[in-house]
Every structure is written in structure tokens, then in C-alpha cells.
Amino acid sequence: MTTTGADRGAGGVGGWWWWGRRRSVVLDVGLAVVSALECALEGVGFAGEAGLPVPVGVLFGLVVGSVLLVRRRWPVGVVLVSIAVAPAEMGYLMGIVGLYSLAASEVPRRITAVLAGMSTVAVFVVTVVRLRQDVAQADVDARDFDPSGWYVPVVSLFMTLGLNAPPLLFGLYIGARRRLMESLRERADSLEQELSLLADRAEQRAQWARQEERTRIAREMHDVVAHRVSLMVVHAAALQAVALKDPQKAVRNAALVGDMGRQALTELREMLGVLREGAAPAAPAVPPLAAVGRAAAAAAEAAAEGDGPCLDALEGLCEQSRLAGAVVEFVVIGEARAYPPEVERTAYRVVQEALTNVHKHAAGAKVVVRLAHREAEVAMQVENGPCPSDAGAADVRLPSGGNGLVGMRERVLRLGGVFVSGATDDGGFKVSAVLPTGGPSVGV
Numbered sequence: 001m002t003t004t005g006a007d008r009g010a011g012g013v014g015g016w017w018w019w020g021r022r023r024s025v026v027l028d029v030g031l032a033v034v035s036a037l038e039c040a041l042e043g044v045g046f047a048g049e050a051g052l053p054v055p056v057g058v059l060f061g062l063v064v065g066s067v068l069l070v071r072r073r074w075p076v077g078v079v080l081v082s083i084a085v086a087p088a089e090m091g092y093l094m095g096i097v098g099l100y101s102l103a104a105s106e107v108p109r110r111i112t113a114v115l116a117g118m119s120t121v122a123v124f125v126v127t128v129v130r131l132r133q134d135v136a137q138a139d140v141d142a143r144d145f146d147p148s149g150w151y152v153p154v155v156s157l158f159m160t161l162g163l164n165a166p167p168l169l170f171g172l173y174i175g176a177r178r179r180l181m182e183s184l185r186e187r188a189d190s191l192e193q194e195l196s197l198l199a200d201r202a203e204q205r206a207q208w209a210r211q212e213e214r215t216r217i218a219r220e221m222h223d224v225v226a227h228r229v230s231l232m233v234v235h236a237a238a239l240q241a242v243a244l245k246d247p248q249k250a251v252r253n254a255a256l257v258g259d260m261g262r263q264a265l266t267e268l269r270e271m272l273g274v275l276r277e278g279a280a281p282a283a284p285a286v287p288p289l290a291a292v293g294r295a296a297a298a299a300a301e302a303a304a305e306g307d308g309p310c311l312d313a314l315e316g317l318c319e320q321s322r323l324a325g326a327v328v329e330f331v332v333i334g335e336a337r338a339y340p341p342e343v344e345r346t347a348y349r350v351v352q353e354a355l356t357n358v359h360k361h362a363a364g365a366k367v368v369v370r371l372a373h374r375e376a377e378v379a380m381q382v383e384n385g386p387c388p389s390d391a392g393a394a395d396v397r398l399p400s401g402g403n404g405l406v407g408m409r410e411r412v413l414r415l416g417g418v419f420v421s422g423a424t425d426d427g428g429f430k431v432s433a434v435l436p437t438g439g440p441s442v443g444v
Contacts, residue, residue: 036065042090075101086122096167103171127156234324309348327366334373354382354431362387379434386427
């Protein structure tokens, strides 16, 4: 078959049998008409030689020539018909076009070679016989020229090659070109599908990155604001309780509330300032959320490199909770040393969030904060006892978003650490985390 994907893609014609384009129909019908007329004229001579009526020879020629109409669907049949009628000396156009169609089709090359050889032999034999007859009828002096020698075979061979070789070679070239174009088209289609899949995956990654950036921003904001605001609420409740009974203590609590509020605002302004600086030079093509996410990361890095929280600030953190009325014991095990900034910051945030949870859910309970320096890791644990039943502390009704433990776990796991939290046997709650430090030689 000579119709390929290129032919079908160039403008299909539904209901036109095996043709893919209208011009293919016109071409094949035209070739079939010309071939039928040629074979009809040659059928007159064939009828005379065979002793048949002329109309029979003409009708036979018309039927044989019209076989060229199916050259695209059955090229093998066209070549076989041309070989069969070769002794009748008709169908020269059908033989040429049939060989071209056969070579350009998807027929296996072995079959093409066999049929091309049969056609060549048939044409050569017919040409030799006819040429011998023509030479024998000519008035030639046998003493000067002997046609039975080299003349007839050589001329017959040249005539046979001239009829068969060009259409065969041209058909092979066209078939190879069509197959190449089809393979290139299939490769382009596959590349288009791969690009579509890559675009879908890129969109999924972008969506995941946006979600990750939202989570990172929320975690940073929570760590910066939640602890201090929680302590402010605790001090405000204590201030309300002692305002009339102990004015001096109320003044101290009010001063603490003001200090913590200013610290929270300062940290919030610093973070928002870094976010603005990171988002301002972003190109228009960059999604705003991606710029904010990068800015949040920059803010976290800036905090780590600058005045970010570290393990030395844990004592001050515990003191703030003591001032809020909590009983906090801070225990350090092992020799203190410097750790990478992200390790110290994560350890500080874990203790900070654990103390915030104590103020929210177990006001008045005793708290033990343990910090252990080990050979290749640092461990921290915040454990509070049960909330006193007589609760001298007022109910401050602190809201809880339910993301504190999740944020702590994410921070610890991101550094390859271990995080455990849960209730204790005596009715309290315990938060434990272990962070790898890379060995005792790691420093800042």
C-alpha cells in the first residue's frame, strides 16, 4: 500500500475506499483510463494474432488496463496482471506504474524483489522474441550482419532495463521518503505528548511548591507571634485578677505585657520587611506566591544568620514563662557547645511552642525543660504535670489552631531528627525531640 500517514493527514476523504486524498482518486482514475485505452488499442493487434474477434480483444484490453485503478490497494495484483499480459504485448503503462506502486508500498522487500525479477524476465523474453521476429523480417544481408549474435540480447537487455529500472528505483526512493516522514511525524507526536506530560508534572510541582511555601510562611508567623501573644494574654489575665488587690504587681504585669507586645511587633516587622525586600525585585512572570515563598525562606535564613533564636536564649524563654506565673525548671545535661544555626533555631522553636501549649492547656502546671548535649546530637524535652484542680490561675481561654505539634514535627523531621509527643502516665504531657548535629566538631 502506498497510502501512508502523510497522505491520510493531508486531507482525508471519508467514503473514498482506500484513497486518502481527492487528488489521489483523480490521479488513479486518470491513469486507469489511459491504461485502458492503451490496452484496448493493443488488444486489436492481439486479437488479430490470436485469431479472435476484434471487439473481444478491445474488451479484454479495457478490462486489463482498468486494473491500474487498484494499484494503491493491491500493487502485487497489478504487477502480476502486467506479467501475465506481457506475452500479448500490452499494458506497458500498467507495468511501469505497477512496479513503481509496488516499490513504494509497504509490501515486504523479498516479495518486491521476486515480482520485479519476474517482470524483468518476462519483459526481456518478450522483447527478445519480438526483436528476433522484427530482425528476421527485415531485408538484411546475413553475410554482413548476424542478428542472432550479440545484437538482439544486448538491445533487449537495454530496453528491459529502461522500462523496469527507473520506476522501480523511483518507487523505492518515494517509499523510503514516506516512511521517513511517517517516523518523523510519529516522533513529533510522541514528543508533543511528552511535553504535555512534562507540563502537567511542572504544574503539579508548582502547586506543591505553592502549598509548601504557604506552610512555611504560616509556620514562621506562628513561631514569631504565637508564643509572645500567648504570654501577653496570660499576663493580661493575671493583671485583671490582681489589679485591685496588688497595684504594684499589676503595674509589673502591665509592663511585661507592653514589652512582649513590642518584641512581637519588632519580630513581625522584621519578617515582613524581609518579605517585602524579597518580593519587590521579582519579575512579572514569577507568581507572587512563589516570590513570597522565597522571601520567607530568605527571612528564615536572615534570622538564622543574624539575631535568630539560639540555645543560649532558652533560659530567657523559661524566665518569661516564670514571670507569667508558671513553675518552670530548666535542666541542662552535658557540655554546651555551638551547633549549626538551623539546629539551634529548631531546638528553640520546639521548646517555645511546647511552653506555649502549656500556657494554653495546662495553666499552673509544673514544667520541666531538659536540654541534653550528646556526641552527635542534641535532645530537648518539655514535660508538664497535670493541671492543678484547685487552679489558682484564671482561665485565659487561649485559642488553639491545632497546628503547634504539626509544625514542631515538620521542623524536626526536616533536619532528619526524631519527634515524639503524647500524654504521660500522671496526666501531664510530654514533648521530646532529638536533632542530629553532625558530630562534636560542627560549629558556627
